[in-house]
Amino acid sequence: MPSLKPAKQSAPSNAQTLARLRATIGVLSTTTTKQLDVSLPWYRRLGAEERSALGLLAQNGIASFVSYYEKPSSPAWVLTDIFGNAPTELASSISLQKALQVIRIVVQVVEDQVPELAAPGEEAVLREAVLRYAREVAFAAADVYARAAESRGAWDTRLESLIVDAILRGENTDVLRSRIAALGWKSKDRFTVMIGSAPESAGQGFVNDLRRAASRHAEDALVGIQGDRLIVVLGGLHDQETAYLRISELFGAGPVVYGPEAATLVDASYSARAAFAGLAAVRAWPQAPRPVAANDLWPERVMNGDDDARRALVRGIYRPLLAASNGLVETLSAYLSLGHSLEATARELFVHANTVRYRLRRVTDVTGWDPLLPREAFVLQTALAVGRLAQAAKP
Known part of the structure; x- marks a missing residue:
């Protein structure tokens, strides 16, 4: 000067x-x-x-x-x-x-x-x-x-860190709204949390660059750095797949996990919890894509003791299969246990192979997971195991 x-x-x-x-x-x-x-x-x-x-x-x-x-x-x-x-x-x-x-x-x-x-x-x-x-x-x-x-910039940075921390802890939504309003946050729905490692040179300049990059794909973005972890809260996403891919390129080395899209700030805390649980379990799936959805890591999260993932498998896969009836659970179980063989499953159930194909397509329609794909079959198999254990635990 x-x-x-x-x-x-x-x-x-x-x-x-x-x-x-x-x-x-x-x-x-x-x-x-x-x-x-x-x-x-x-x-x-x-x-x-x-x-x-x-x-x-x-x-x-x-x-x-x-x-x-x-x-x-x-x-x-x-x-x-x-x-x-x-x-x-x-x-x-x-x-x-x-x-x-x-x-x-x-x-x-x-x-x-x-x-x-x-x-x-x-x-x-x-x-x-x-x-x-x-x-x-x-x-x-x-x-x-x-x-x-x-x-003001220093205060905004501190306030942003407080908001990110509040979302992670599931703080009261009224407090969150007032703090977010102070930052000029515009989004009212479609919240998502992404978590991964922070780059080594993650200074204020990096945070500003990340925020500008995120603004191309979302209405709002909050950035928090906790130790070696980088946390990005996105609001009002436009194109999810493109947004996740582009923003993940700015994270440090290692996996990047994003939580399920949330409609409210309360659910944003759930999205953050799912993303953290996914990040803790992702090493059990070495071939996981980058970024990877926390919901795609349900099996690994269950094995890592995540109750949210266990309940999600029961609620999102096992119970819908039971409700659909028409032998979907029995057909899926036989297909998975018999080495993914349509003919062996048909013989086991005394039905035609086309009937097995039809039922497996119904499984996909009901759950959104395709048993003909190895990774998704693994998710379905985990859901069957978790669902049976939950059913057996009932009095």
């Missing part, structure tokens, strides 16, 4: 000019406030509190110019005298462009009064002081707004 010191040492202030400046501080402040109301339409539309803050800024600008004219070699006046203790509040409600417009009017009012304020022969010196002052104030304003932006 450019130095706040003047480029060269200015001449000592003229005592007569300085006395005139001190005597007209009140008049100049009043003139500046009136000029703000006349020249800036947006200023007239502000609330009383914001108008007061800007009016105070203008008055401080007049007073600080007098101090600057007296001691131009000291740059400390810029931040302390003009902005005081309210740069963050000002930057949150008034843009930098508007703040500079206010400062420009302050400078213009002083410059217009140069002939009356300057001692005879000192007009050029006073006008040069005004120009140097305007430059210093512009740099100071840019510095104040840059610091405020950095502060």
Whole structure:
């Protein structure tokens, strides 16, 4: 950032000019406030509190110019005298462009009064002081707004981490909504959580790049880094398959697991829990795709002691097969236990092979899993085992 010191040492202030400046501080402040109301339409539309803050800024600008004219070699006046203790509040409600417009009017009012304020022969010196002052104030304003932006960015990052942590822990949805609203979150449904390893160079720049990449495929995205794990919460997904694939490319080495799509924030916690359970169990399936759905890891999750996966298999596969009747459970069980042979299954059940094919197609229709595909047959076989154990456990 450019130095706040003047480029060269200015001449000592003229005592007569300085006395005139001190005597007209009140008049100049009043003139500046009136000029703000006349020249800036947006200023007239502000609330009383914001108008007061800007009016105070203008008055401080007049007073600080007098101090600057007296001691131009000291740059400390810029931040302390003009902005005081309210740069963050000002930057949150008034843009930098508007703040500079206010400062420009302050400078213009002083410059217009140069002939009356300057001692005879000192007009050029006073006008040069005004120009140097305007430059210093512009740099100071840019510095104040840059610091405020950095502060907001740091706060947003902390708030984002709190939201991600709250989703993982299943915190109260009202608290979640208020925090997400503070970040400008727009999505109201279609939440998904992706989990994997974080890259070694996962700094703030990486987080910003990941958030920008996610914005191409989802309405909103939250990013959290916990140790060596990277957690991405997506809202309002457009094209799921493309989104998961593209975003997974930004994760570190190793598997990436995404939870089931959730309709509400409450279910987003379930999606996160499923993704974590899948990440813990995925090493049992070395050929798992990257990224892989947590629901595709139901068998491995059950073996790893995940009760959510066990209940999902019973609810999503075993019970629908029982409800469909028509011998689907018996046909599927025989087919799986007889080495996936249609002919052997037909002989075992005393039916035609085409009947077996028809029933297996019905299994696919009912459950969404195809017993003719080895991996999906494994999921179905696990569901049968888990379902029978759950049924036997009932009194």
